[in-house]
Every structure is written in C-alpha cells, then in structure tokens.
Amino acid sequence: MPPAELCDIIDFWITAPWPMSQDEAQKRAVDRFGWTIEVENDTHYLMNTVSNFTTADVMTIDYKNVMMDLSFDTSDTIRDVTPESTDFLSDVHTLMVREGVARWGEPKLAYFKDTTTAQWNVEDGARVSFSFLPRGLTARYETPQGVELDRRAAHQ
Structure with a gap:
C-alpha cells in the first residue's frame, strides 16, 4: 500500500465523527474505500479486499457498542522471511513513517525484538x-474513546 494512500485512510478516520458504533464504522469503510463486510456466525467482519493482500481482515474492536480501534495490514504477509524481504519492508516502513511525519509531526518510536513502531497522538485524543x-x-488507528479507555485502565 503506498504511504500516501495509507495516510489518506488514517486521515479519514482522524476526521470521522467519533464516537460511533462498530457497524457505523464498518459501513463508512465500505462506502469510502470499497472494503467489504463478511458475515460469519452473525458476526460482521470488515475486509480490505481492495489491496489484494493474503490477509484482508481489518480488525475492529468495540466496547459497549463504541468503536475503540481498527488495525489492518499495509503489506502482504511474507511467508519466507529473507534479508532482502526484511530490507524491503523496512524501507517501505520508513516511507510510511516519513509520510506520517509530514502529516502529523514527529512520532514516538518504540522497538521491541524484531518490531519497530512509530506512534502519533493526533487530533481529539x-x-x-x-x-x-x-x-x-x-497500521492501527485508536479512536479517542479507545485511547481514553486505555488511559483509565492504566491508572487503575
């Protein structure tokens, strides 16, 4: 997924009218991005079928019928990790972060084992x-309500 497209998706969520239900968020994603909803055992799952990734799932988490966060793949899954594939993904991640810096400023960087995460606190919390x-x-977008719930849980 090109970095500008990724950041456009995130900007869409940043400017969305929070709070909203999971159903409303899923419908907005279908209307705006052409993503789809699959139903299994009466549960609705949001799928990014547009990017043609092996894993199309968009994880949406709600609490008491209020969306808390959504996360999705921005690259296909590498089955056979090689130094070349790792370098490629690292380069793409760097480009994603640069686009994020241009839009939201400097991120907080976190490193854990083989994982690098760039994190921004954006509008409305x-x-x-x-x-x-x-x-x-x-990529992960945590709604203002999700961030507040995390904050309260950390202080208990």
Whole structure:
C-alpha cells in the first residue's frame, strides 16, 4: 500500500465523527474505500479486499457498542522471511513513517525484538501507529474513546 494512500485512510478516520458504533464504522469503510463486510456466525467482519493482500481482515474492536480501534495490514504477509524481504519492508516502513511525519509531526518510536513502531497522538485524543515486523507491515488507528479507555485502565 503506498504511504500516501495509507495516510489518506488514517486521515479519514482522524476526521470521522467519533464516537460511533462498530457497524457505523464498518459501513463508512465500505462506502469510502470499497472494503467489504463478511458475515460469519452473525458476526460482521470488515475486509480490505481492495489491496489484494493474503490477509484482508481489518480488525475492529468495540466496547459497549463504541468503536475503540481498527488495525489492518499495509503489506502482504511474507511467508519466507529473507534479508532482502526484511530490507524491503523496512524501507517501505520508513516511507510510511516519513509520510506520517509530514502529516502529523514527529512520532514516538518504540522497538521491541524484531518490531519497530512509530506512534502519533493526533487530533481529539486519537492515536495512530505504523508497525514493522519481518513478516509484514500494519497500521492501527485508536479512536479517542479507545485511547481514553486505555488511559483509565492504566491508572487503575
């Protein structure tokens, strides 16, 4: 996924009218991005079928019918990790972070084992993160309500 496209998706969520339900968020993603909703055992799953990644799932998490966060792959999954594939994903992650810096300023960087994450606190108390792992790249948008719930849980 090109960095500008990724950041456009994230900007869409940043400017969305939070709070909203998971169903409303999923419908907005279908209307705006052409993503799809699959239903299994009466549960609706949001899928990014547009990018043609092996894993199309967009993880959406809600609490008491209010969206807390969504995360999705921004690259395909690497099955056979090689130094070349790792270098490639690292370079793409760097480009994603540069685009994020241009839009939201300097991120907080975190390193854990083979994972690098760039994280921004953005408008209205929301949080954005882009993560690099040797097997793939992911993006996460935490709604203002999700960030607040995390904050309260950390202080208990």
